[in-house]
Amino acid sequence: MSELAKTFILTITCPDTFGIVASVSSFLADEGAFVTKLEQFGDPNSKRFFMRVKFEAGRALRTDAEFTEKFAPIADKFTMQWKLHDFHRKPKVLLMVSKFGHCLNDILHRVASNNLHIEIPAIVSNHEDMRGIVEWYGIPYYHLPVSKDTKAVQEQKLLDLVGEYQADLVGLARYMQVLSTDLCRELEGRCINIHHSFLPSFKGAKPYHQAHARGVKLIGATAHYVTADLDEGPIIHQAVERVDHSMTADDMVEIGRDIESVVFSRAIQMHCEHRVFRNDHKTIVFRR
Template sequence: MMNTSSARVNYVLALSCQDMPGIVSAVTAELAALGANISDSNQFWDRYSNSFFMRIAFSAPLGVTEEVVRRSLKSPIERYSMKLELNDAARKPRVIIMVSKFDHALLHLLYQIRVGWLNADVAAIVSNHQDCREAAEREGIPFHYLPVSKETKVQQEEKLLKLISETQSDLIVLARYMQVLSTELSSRLFGKIINIHHSFLPSFKGAKPYHQAFERGVKQIGATAHYVTPDLDEGPIIEQQVERVHHAMSVEDLVATGRDIESRALAWAVKMHLETRVMRNGLKTVVFA
């Protein structure tokens, strides 16, 4: 006898639109007509912009393809002017990780992928230095050395775009990649690049934030994972984490503590993105954790 639970396909649906009556019932009625079973549902109404956000995880009978789901939802999409994202939950997103010399965030991501907490395939590791080549080779991941200078920046970004296309990568993760991406690249890939900034933004932006924090005698330090935009360190925030510090700690202590915070915050942000739990809301995000 066939196990009916295995003869189904799992999807995650995320949508946003202006709030009005009937949105939830219109969507769920169409899913029910397909024989879908909803396993998780989250909604949020932003009263200030009157925007509505919804994430639904559901299973459907085999044969109910993404095309079938989109076709069945065409009526509510048009009626409510929805922005919609639909993902096959079984598909592993492909990720490119970019890194410079510091490898702590990279190694944490690779570990969480290896143990299955992050559901992703790393298509490549890209760096402007050679320091992380050994880590890439140890994991069996292609390593691409793309040194960047003022003269080569445009050429190297073109190589990166080609690599993204060739590997069909879904997400770019800047795991302490210490280069500012061009306005053109940031705009073209908006919503597909996540950066970890070693500071609790919007405080202490730019270079050496832990030194800035030390000089100001802060009592908490943190890290911020955010989408990359053309405005440096101004992109929509996905995740922030903090740790308490005290007056007797040195700059080196703050940096060491910060490395751990950075790794955790970036991994959580990547996880939320991969699971279609992050929805952009103007300069902010809605995160269905």
Template sequence: MSTVPDTTLPSSPAGAAAQDQPTAVEHVLTVDCVESPGIVHAISEFLLQQGCDIIDIKQYGDKAQGHFFMRVHFASAQERQSTGDLRRGFAHVAEKWQMNWQLEPHGRKRRVLVMVSKMGHCLNDLLFRARTGDIPVEIVAVVSNHRDQEGLVQWHGIPFFHVPVTRDTKADAEARLLELVDAFDVELVVLARYMQVLSDELSARLAGKTINIHHSFLPSFKGAKPYHQAYERGVKTVGATAHYVNAELDEGPIISQQVIEVDHTYTADDLVAVGRDAECVALRNAVRWHCEGRILLLGNRTVVLR
């Protein structure tokens, strides 16, 4: 009887060594501060000392304002330092240069609460892209003053909260929203065609972490029915603007804008229809850039490091 030779190869020391290599952990550091010589050197020197490798770096110095902005995507060996270690180490650099800064694991999903009224195209786009991992978010809840989108949200397995709003119940509705923000540990609120104006108090409470999509190319056609306003002016492009919310209606810092060409044959309803695509793209980009740590504020402007 012939025997089958043992073809099992001995384990390779080189292969074992490769398997034992520490896994690279990626982080994103965002910084803004008063512009001054030596900032880039200080940041890169810190990363070098920590044994980190820069993957991507974007920076911008605003000469008119004398302000500096930077986003650094870098990798480090897992066994050498944790996110907490990196934060504690960089805190000394940040203090010296009086920096505003954040240091987060790359790709960390931000906890997002979406608000919507009756129209669901922007909500549907965000739900799909969150589900497929196209944007780094976890949609933890959806709040609406109508029930039109309840079935869609429940299909995605996400909690849906119907919070009606009238002139008499507005304060209670906003209090309920804040309860949900706290209960779900929400990091970003997205107004995906939520057709209610937030109070000054709520806007201030959620400053810097609330994004709205306005269905026009701001600063033109603010307020209600902007597509109908655009139609009356005979525009040749319609657009959408994603911006941070502040106390002034449709005046918050602009993040992303999209436009679509139209002509004299378009009715007001046609403009509404074609504008939906621009709204989805502008809002999607704004949410993505915010959650990837690409947006930094400069007064009522944004610096988007892409």
């Protein structure tokens, strides 16, 4: 293929039935597109079909408008919810942080090292602690303190920043504030949280201390979409580490920070590479 070829990601969700893959593949072939990767899954429980296609565009598929016009008959036939993504566009991820900087530092380093292909237009915090490291990277830092009386105003300022920077995603990099129900609904499907526990166990505050008190042998971290139900959103990615009786709760906290950083960055990457599909209260995630 020419180096000037336009690369797209096509994501599709629809009722599961016969002929979806054949129809999409034939359409792309007929239009001169070159498919480089195709992933699919039909869920026998929800009866939903999920598909992710990476392709080099043909002569007549180089714009959204051209693709929409030509693809519409197939989309209508299968009642598809679909979207075309420019593979080379870096999604904008607005990050939020409080006083714990490990997840934030990890993301900043991965972006600066070109290992995570996103753009960070701004970082919001309810504390000043992370300003120095953020401004060292040349990223705008917004201190938006929050209290019970100012929560609504603070959250509106946050939404204003999301709109101003046209953020595609909000990442809660250990942002230690519970978002309001209204804000959760406003950001539904485009806000990821890292929870320092292997959900659904040990929800809420101090999960490592809860785990230590129960004598667990595995601890972990969970990245999930934020919903109005605290720590109940669809899970995107998880990881665990083995622990034993000799470790203190503080030991588990230290181990957990490494797990959190990796899980959070991978969840951000999966979302921004359009690999995550909502499936009721769960997700379908196509691996790299």
